[in-house]
Amino acid sequence: MTSRLLWIVAALVIWAALPFFVPRNIADLLVFTGIYTIAGLGIGLLLGHCGIVNLAQATFYGLGAYSSAYCTVMLGLPSIAGFVVGAVISMALAYLIGRPILRLTGYFLALATLALGAIASALFFEWDWLTGGTLGIGGIPKLDLFGFVLDRPSRYYFFVWIVAFTCMAVAHNLVGSRTGLMLRSMRDSSTAAASLSVDLQALRTQVFVVCALFGSLAGSLFAHHASFVSTQSFTVDRSISFLLIPVIGGATSIPGIVAGALFVTFLPELLSKLGDIHQILFGLALVGVVVLLPDGLMGAYGRLQRRLAPRRSGHDH
Amino acid sequence: MTLSLVLQAVFAGVTNGIVYALVGMGLSAIFKGSRVINAMQGEFAVIGAMTTVLLLTKSGWPYPAAIAGGALAGALVGAFIEIAFVRYMAGKKASEDSFLLLTIGLALTLSASVLFFIGRDGHLLPPIGGEGVLIVLDAVIQFHALWLIAIGIGATLLLRAFFHRTTLGLSMMAASIDPDGAATTGINVARMRTFTFVLGGLLGALGGILVTPLIAVDYTLGLNLTLKGFAAAVLGGLTNPLGAAVGGVTLGLVESLAIIGISSSYKDVVAFTVLIVIMILMPQGILGRAGRRGG
Amino acid sequence: MSLSSIAKLAGVAALVGLSAFARPSGALAQTSGEPIKVGAIVSATGAGAGLGIPERNGLLLAEKDINAKGGIKGRPIKIIVEDDASNPDTALSKANDLIFGQKVVALLGPSLTASTVAVGGVTHANKIPQIAFTGIGPAVERERKCLAHVLPPQRLNAQALLEYAKNIKATKIGVLHDAGYGNVVMAELRPLADKYGVKLVAVEKFEIGATDTTTQAAKVKAAQPDAVFIIATSATPFRNVKQVQITQPVVAAIGSSSYEYVNAMGSAADNITIPEFVVGEDPLPHQKAFVDLYKQTYNATPKNYEAAAWDAAHIIAQAIAKAGPDAGGEKLCEALRGPYSGVLANYDFSADDMTGIPLSSFVYSKLVGGKYTRTPFRVTQ
Known part of the structure; x- marks a missing residue:
């Protein structure tokens, strides 16, 4: 128990010190990692615990981002308004759309979410009086915490990751609670779950709404980080990237989401040093991960751990 | 909205619909045979089309031979993917999400490879039946489009006959519905799965080759076709290739009718909304199969 | 001799040895001294590759040309080109790397408006002059008086x-x-x-x-x-x-x-x-030299994006020469904001739209x- 605590403290110390020891663009990427972790968490909950493929996360990410942009730039409201408006709109939309489409199962549901994402993307482009279209909305101010302006990646990093840790705690609770148990029973055998009078629909809608909330938070954080939002950031491609995160990392584990977010953020950056071939290499890396590490990165890490840990009696792994 | 415009919309809708249908049928065939959602189905179209373009322009092959070459390329790449990746992963009992990630990774790799090795140009192929058009009531349809529709319908019927009448087709279906049972009757399940991918690759390549004379093929075409093909396949119930054909044509017609009926600005919004409504109202897919729940 | 001194000597020897094999651009003969670093971001892959690849060609040709003509007051210019993969988030990361890591004095590009506005936030905040390969975009760009555009609004x-x-x-x-x-x-x-x-x-x-x-x-x-x-x-x-x-x-x-x-x-x-x-x-007289040089070097005919990038490189080189290589962002920006007759068009970067191209161009x-x-x-x- 104590050694576990030591590991956690060590990890926290490294986490806190990191932005001060890395070059600025790496700190920048770490901020993106945090943002993608939050968005990926929602997808991971749906995928890992409900067996649902959600290809609409870019919609909620966009709603959060545009809400923050619109509230701060056009309406001159304080930043918190953007976060709240984005969250409320996203959760409401998720609830309204979720109720009918979550009745669908399997790939039908995946297609429905894809359709939702495509509709939202088309509207982001079309309603350019609201979103600025391809030109976008620029000049979004940096976040200001009681006078302390988060204008550098090394400062914003802490804010983003604290939000990320909070979301991870919420997700962890959801997963470990009775609700989580019911979700997994539903994923594995819906007839059995139904026989235990579990209200599947309500549960799935709940998780879908939580996923939308996380997506919106990530979007608002993104808006303040990039200071600029435009339609190209919220297309179906982005939803596919978000889907990759839990699948690469291992959808059922929360640290896996962080691993997946790191992969999706840092690997393209590292590969770009190799010239125009980097896009091909990224695709190959994805193939490599899925073929060689079928449980995702965390699955592989877990197996590595078990192999390296000395056999001790009385310990469960 | 004149009759002429409606007719034009129907022409365009059916033509596009058959293209979506060809991609969807390949996707459907692969899913039917292996339960893998092939996110790179559109890339088979690009592979087929680009190979035909290269054989025709760089190697100087005659057009029919180049088309055969392109179709073969699609089939071979399909076989390669099954043998190199899918078989290995199936042996490790990989989850459906893993297969999806595999095909997404392959799609990204292929699209980037086309850009890297062939460049960013779009390429055209000569249309079948020449550049001529048929004009009915002021609505225009190219001869090539008519050929495309005919070949597409032919392919659909052939595919249906293949799965229900030929030994190979029946074996493929058996291998996917009940691998253990099929194995006991002497069906080589792994080989059936390879044939499934070969079939998917062939259909995808065919779709690409047929559509290229109408719209140039380039490195970005794959993803668009995959998304439309996926919609066509799911609408049709996912394991019914004939359903994919109906799904594809439905999607194509909804799109073009939305353009003239509502406005071109909201075409995607309308088309995808109709898609969602169809799915909610017809949970078995448009051609519904008992017990088919979309996976 | 201490180990570290040996190491240092070895390092210098290696550098001297390597520089003997340095790419003879025909230019290093006439330029000397520490290269002046200018960053560039283009979309060499992804949907914007149709813009980014010609722009990169134009930039590299301009770099050769500038150095062949004596560089910037005798010092060679070095244009460090990065690819944003048509993604504004990546463009932002690359900009951070170029500005804070590589310490470039100016930034050229990006190719897409979304990337330009994203990167503009960083260059504007840090007073780094930027010349974008886009027409001016959303309202916020009008406040960025050091972000010039070489394509029309x-x-x-x-x-x-x-x-x-x-x-x-x-x-x-x-x-x-x-x-x-x-x-x-x-x-x-x-x-x-x-x-x-x-x-x-x-x-x-x-x-x-x-x-x-x-x-x-x-x-x-x-x-x-x-x-x-x-x-x-x-x-x-x-x-x-x-x-x-x-x-x-x-x-x-x-x-x-x-x-x-x-x-x-x-x-x-x-x-x-x-x-x-x-x-x-059929180029206009003032475009002929560029078109011929491009054809000679790349065996292809240039069009607008190659020319825009070529112009941008020359514009910034001229501004750096005018203000002095160590003048700092603000002085460089002042040197930038004026008229310039380029291959693509006649510009005037003191104009409101940060481009100044007239319809007659x-x-x-x-x-x-x-x-x-x-x-x-x-x-x-």
Whole structure:
């Protein structure tokens, strides 16, 4: 128990010190990692615990981002308004759309979410009086915490990751609670779950709404980080990237989401040093991960751990 | 909205619909045979089309031979993917999400490879039946489009006959519905799965080759076709290739009718909304199969 | 001798040895000293590759040219080119790396408006002059007085289209445009239409990456326009317009003007007029030297994006020479903000739109049988 605590403290110390020891663009990427972790968490909950493929996360990410942009730039409201408006709109939309489409199962549901994402993307482009279209909305101010302006990646990093840790705690609770148990029973055998009078629909809608909330938070954080939002950031491609995160990392584990977010953020950056071939290499890396590490990165890490840990009696792994 | 415009919309809708249908049928065939959602189905179209373009322009092959070459390329790449990746992963009992990630990774790799090795140009192929058009009531349809529709319908019927009448087709279906049972009757399940991918690759390549004379093929075409093909396949119930054909044509017609009926600005919004409504109202897919729940 | 001294000597020896094998650009002979580093971000991969690859070619050619002519006050210029993969988030990361890691004195690019605005946040906050390969975008860019643009604003592109319509006496115009770039130009075109006495009888939209626009083209034809505007970055609408038998003259926005699109248009690449700047087959006198050099080096004919990048590199080199290489961002910015006669166009970076290109800089090319030709039409002001 104590050694576990030591590991956690060590990890926290490294986490806190990191932005001060890395070059600025790496700190920048770490901020993106945090943002993608939050968005990926929602997808991971749906995928890992409900067996649902959600290809609409870019919609909620966009709603959060545009809400923050619109509230701060056009309406001159304080930043918190953007976060709240984005969250409320996203959760409401998720609830309204979720109720009918979550009745669908399997790939039908995946297609429905894809359709939702495509509709939202088309509207982001079309309603350019609201979103600025391809030109976008620029000049979004940096976040200001009681006078302390988060204008550098090394400062914003802490804010983003604290939000990320909070979301991870919420997700962890959801997963470990009775609700989580019911979700997994539903994923594995819906007839059995139904026989235990579990209200599947309500549960799935709940998780879908939580996923939308996380997506919106990530979007608002993104808006303040990039200071600029435009339609190209919220297309179906982005939803596919978000889907990759839990699948690469291992959808059922929360640290896996962080691993997946790191992969999706840092690997393209590292590969770009190799010239125009980097896009091909990224695709190959994805193939490599899925073929060689079928449980995702965390699955592989877990197996590595078990192999390296000395056999001790009385310990469960 | 004149009759002429409606007719034009129907022409365009059916033509596009058959293209979506060809991609969807390949996707459907692969899913039917292996339960893998092939996110790179559109890339088979690009592979087929680009190979035909290269054989025709760089190697100087005659057009029919180049088309055969392109179709073969699609089939071979399909076989390669099954043998190199899918078989290995199936042996490790990989989850459906893993297969999806595999095909997404392959799609990204292929699209980037086309850009890297062939460049960013779009390429055209000569249309079948020449550049001529048929004009009915002021609505225009190219001869090539008519050929495309005919070949597409032919392919659909052939595919249906293949799965229900030929030994190979029946074996493929058996291998996917009940691998253990099929194995006991002497069906080589792994080989059936390879044939499934070969079939998917062939259909995808065919779709690409047929559509290229109408719209140039380039490195970005794959993803668009995959998304439309996926919609066509799911609408049709996912394991019914004939359903994919109906799904594809439905999607194509909804799109073009939305353009003239509502406005071109909201075409995607309308088309995808109709898609969602169809799915909610017809949970078995448009051609519904008992017990088919979309996976 | 200590280990560290040996190491240092070895390092210097290695450097000296390696520099003997350095790429002889023919330029290092005339330039000496520490290279002046200028950063550049282009979309060499992804959807924007059609812009980024020609821009990169133009930049590298300009770098060679500048160094061959003695560099910047004798010191060579080094343009460090990064790829943003058509993604504004990546552009932001690259900008951070170039500015804080590589310590460049100025930034050229990016290729796409979204990336430009994202990167502009960083260059503006840190007073790094930037020359973007885009027309000026959202309102926030007008406050960025150190962010110059070497391509015309969409308002000017819209005007150029309308000027031609006026020239051919077309009063009823049908428009076919895409959802991205097209929407932006339309927003500028609509209010201008009245001023030019032009009625927009049909305005049809298609999504980016559309595989078919036949139905929209048919709607445009049904409105019986005198001329058709196509505002897109794809060859598909051009093919569809010809397929539905539209015989009226087609005027296309500059975004469609590239050899890749022309090849993809096939037989539809005929009777299409494009207001642009560089017609490599028949360049204006002041463009000839650049076009010849490009043809010699790359064995291909340049067009607008290559020329824009070439100009940008020369503009920043001139500004650095004027202000001095160690002048710092603000002085460099002041040196930048003035008129410049480039290959692409005549600029004036002190103008409000940070571009200053006049309508008279537009050259109207016409596609005839798949080949670009230069029409004599110019806008007189």
